[in-house]
Amino acid sequence: MTGVTVLPRQAEAGAAGRGAGRWWPAGPALVAAVAGFWGLPVPSLWRDESVSALVARMSFDELRRFLADLDAVHALYYLLLRPFAALPWPPEIAVRLPSVLAFVAAAYGVAALGRRLAGTAAGLYAGLLYALTPMAARYAQEARSYALVSAVAVLATWLLVRLLDRPGRAALVAYGASVALLGWLHLYALLLVPAHLLTAWLPVLRRTLAANPAPAVVRSLVAVGAAGVALVPLLALAAGQRDAQVFWLRSPGWAELAAFPGEVAGAGAAVLFAAALWGAVRAPAVAVWAASPVALSFAISQVQPVYHPRYVLFAVPLLALPAGIGLAGVRWRPVAVAALALYAVLVLPAQVAMRQPAARPDDLRTLAAALAAEERPGDRVLFVPQRFRLFVAVYGTPYDRLTDLTRAPGAPGPRTADELDAALKGVDRVWLISPRIGTKYADDERYRTLKRTLVPGQTRTYGSIHLTLWSRNN
Template identity: 40%
Template sequence: MPGLSHRTPAPAVVISALSALVIAGVGLDRPALWRDEAVTAGMARRDLGSFGSVLGEIDAVHGLYYLLMKGVVALFGDGEAALRAPSVLGAVLAAGATAELGRRLGGARTGLFAGLLVALAPALSRYAQEARQYTLTAGLAALATLLLVRALRDRCHLRWYGVALALLGLLHLFALLLVPAHLATVLLRRDRALLRRWAAAAAAALAPCAALAVVALPQSYQVSWIERPDAAAVTEMLDSLAGTPGFFAFTVVLVLLGRNGELWRTAAPWMVLPPLLLLVLSLWNPFYVFRYVLFCLPAVALLTAAGLDRLRWSAGLPVLLAAALLALPAHQRMRQPSERADDLRELARIVRTESRPGDAVVFHYTSSRRAMSAYPDAYTGLDDVLAVRPGQGLDGLEAPSEQFAGRLAGVRRVFYVHHSREPAANPFADADALKESLLRSSPATWTRTGRWLFKGGSVHLYERRPPFT
């Protein structure tokens, strides 16, 4: 990107980026897609007409990411590895840009330590193995901060900083909590001319984000499931930002040890202000979820690396090795099905194995229909019997509840999919209850002949009795 040096990347950058690529990429297709990733897969396959109509109703805040994923799917297919590859590249960018930031602000060792701490962080690797945009926001946050530091040091133009900031906000609006942190960094320089230049660049970047916010604000009901953060949520956030489970106490000591003027002025506001502002906001209206502040992880790594740099190699390397060893169980655990809310691959396997031509499928919750977007081949030939407009909206449109019995009248066998957790905002609760009643409470009409469990729910096979003729 223009605005960065065209010299060969420093060894710290290369080592950190390659480490992130290897760590995040191992077992990339091992975890099954889960419901959020199913939305990504479904949106990426849509034609542009239905794509735009969905964003007009819901998920506009993710529109740029979905557009990016449309290109990925068109070029590389919709397999698990292809869907998650941009997230891996986001982790690579986060590690490489953090290493370069550390090198510029603290020296070669600080850069190497910072980049490796980012690459080793289980939280980053966890979201690198998910087809969502959160590691991309971490990478863009690190890149934007790097461009800001370069502009502040060399007094060059901030246009590329503004571009990075705009992309960051368009990928996820909550990532714009980085802006107050950057403002604090600029104010600490006590340079009015610099402040005016930064304000102009930030205002230009925020303009398209403001337009997105106007569209997305009426859709905020989609995060109504978020609960007010408690002490446990804050503790989990601190542990995750520290990078490695059990490493929090060491991180605090190293952060305090490594107080370095310019690095501290850059990374400390970035580490503190976005999570703090989001937590305070969530006391009024709950919005806090850890993945929304994942982009602050590079800041913690920079401050920790500055502390490690104060130690001799003989002390610093063992601490880094200890962090890697402590992180290993978390990296292994995150690749297990238990780490996702549901296992849509297992659901697809059950349906694929047990279904016959002419069978139907009914989803207890309308929003569960998005499971078909994760592994669509498994549902080929199944009649989504209650759907009248499968492509409308995020989850399709179902027939009115008074038509349910009629639509099931000609069905011999139906797979009934029930997720364990009810959607927080469920305007179809009454209709959903009727589906269950028609099948489970009508033994004279239906008999259950099969039941299978998957992570996150169950599948029930109902057959009509007497035998369908």
């Protein structure tokens, strides 16, 4: 191997044992599979996962209309999820399965990339650290695109290494396609691209880069430019939906940035980041891949909020790379093994906690069970705001039996106050499903109409979702 070897001596040592070492990435992949499937169906699907499952089951015409108004940035993910959502399995398994598989693939890719850059030991440590990391495992068990984005980020980084090491048309096309795929899965993941370009542009980041870096610059720019063209339609759609999509983001402060290591690794953060810092000294190019996206996201968010820990999850497998290189650089191997074992012990409480029945922000399964047990013939349901039907109805049986007052059949939007008032005539019981009403939704015309007509009972909460039975005051 030429061109991109980060630590030539270790890489050559790893290559010497190529026959035995080529299968080592399967070890981290197996650990990731165990972590991914461990307790997979236990936590209820929550609000975001409900959206994924319901949108993946829409007809193509319904999907087109939905994406015209919202979530166009997740269009590719919803299409990929469709065959899984159709499986006759519990939804907690069926719609989370792509994320588990992506997590396994990413662990394999991290191990393989670490081995290529710094030898077998570095790859093995990096893959195992990633497979054990709580944040990675958490989103491996979520029916959203984040685990897939992480896997594609690893793939794109591997293909960048190949492009710079062995340039050619096939390598150029493959890298450009991976960048386009990365953007189509999540636009914010394109924050990885500047780090990739730095690797090509700055010889100091690539210890064995040819003296003239111009060909590497040109190749990487061509690939990224072609990917940008492929992303133009998505960028146009996303620009028109941004206010509806991420209106809730706020500019992070230093406290949020300081909390990021804990978000990633919980009680094991000191071990993981100390190993990564030691690896960064030995392989600065790899450290740039991990640190640059987080730093860029934080900096951009001071002007236009884009930062959230899960939006930079794709940097976590790249963080495992310098950490693995750092452990491999420890001269006395038992110390490195002990550090890995200590990390596994420290992250175990977080791994257990995320697999509890109520470990997600919403417990939609228990909500649906309570509604199914208590609903009566003639009951109605009202969602305030309207989008909450999509947020909760993944467990569909009780909602399918209830007449929905939120929107008249065939109507494009929610009922007006007068329409709801007419629909409530002769109705004795209405289940209201909403967030906390507070001041934000107190002026909703459907809520005010309901309040004038019926009397509320006790409100029960299932995470952030509220369930209240409103009835006639007989």
